[in-house]
Amino acid sequence: MKKNQMFLIGMSTALFVILAACGNSSAESSTTLEKQKENESIQHTDDDSFNSESTETDSKNDKTNTNTSDTKNNVTNKVDSNDTNENVDTPDNENKKEELPKNNTVSKKEEYVTKLNDTKKKTDEMRENPLDDSTYALKKVEGDRYDIWDGLLNEIYGVLGEQLPSEEMEQLREEQREWINYRDKTAKEASLKYEGGTEEHLEYVVVENNLTEERCFELVEKYMK
Incomplete structure (x- = not known):
């Protein structure tokens, strides 16, 4: 009787141990499956994020390439437009070209006529405005005028x-x-x-200056080109 009880107790204990072991194995399996599902979910999410980022990057690159292409086209169009504007002669431009004088060069004759008129004005003012009315002051003016006109005569x-x-x-x-x-x-x-007076030499220089001035104008008008 006691042997039967002991056998039953041993069998029960063994069965309990086996059931416990099976329970732990099932729990571990369940835990492993859950972890695998979580890992798959995370990997799937990462893949989706990567694909989304790749799509956005590709979209940005496409936009950048499109903008760059448009910019290059605009630059090319501007250059072509500038070349066209520079190479095409409009009627207004042609008229402006025709209006330009063919020769802006001043001849020697024109140059010296102007120079003579300026010199005459200057020397006339010298004669009209001596330092005083003394013979000495008048001789000084005529001496300066002679230097000017005689020098200009030699230049001509x-x-x-x-x-x-x-x-x-x-x-x-x-x-x-x-x-x-x-x-x-x-x-x-x-x-x-x-003759014999203080004005003799003064009169000589005055007449000499007047004739030299006239000769300068005569040479320019008659001979210069």
């Missing part, structure tokens, strides 16, 4: 030597010698009315 004569043919220039030299004799003779005759 040098320009004509470059412009005129040799034969014509030789004739002008002879003419100039005769003019110098004429100037000196005329000035001398004019001064004789003050």
